[in-house]
Amino acid sequence: MNDVLHKLPAFLGNHLALAALFVLILLGLIVTEVMLKLRKYKTLTPAGLTLLINREQPLLIDLSARADYEKAHLPGVRHVLPSQFDPEHKDLAKAKELPVVLIDRDGRGLDKPAQRLIKAGFSRVYVLEGGTLAWQQAQLPVAKGGK
Structure with missing residues (x-):
């Protein structure tokens, strides 16, 4: 040495x-x-999201493009186009105390929407790490088609 x-x-x-x-x-x-x-939101693995769903009733928001959403999405998720995402919307503002989980196809484009939620006063913001693709790779159930 x-x-x-x-x-x-x-x-x-x-x-x-x-x-x-x-x-x-x-x-x-x-x-x-x-x-x-230092970021104020947390990431969840598919297993972590499953635990959160079983313990609480989080608001699941899918910000995928329409085509990706129709191919596969988590059951019970609300689809919002990224261009129409507004944390200040009256329906979304009612859920400020609920855990909110943002999801997209691969989990990469969710930093800005998560920061917008935090800025709007949401205290429990999560992002599904790896998005819908990670959910599918964990062999968890998905839904297909529109709403």
């Missing part, structure tokens, strides 16, 4: 670009982890 520490300055001097790239990647990982810890 002592030998490695003596050779480290020479290695870093000879491989400056590699060392700089390592530092950038490390900083990127740290910033990403800090941002994940």
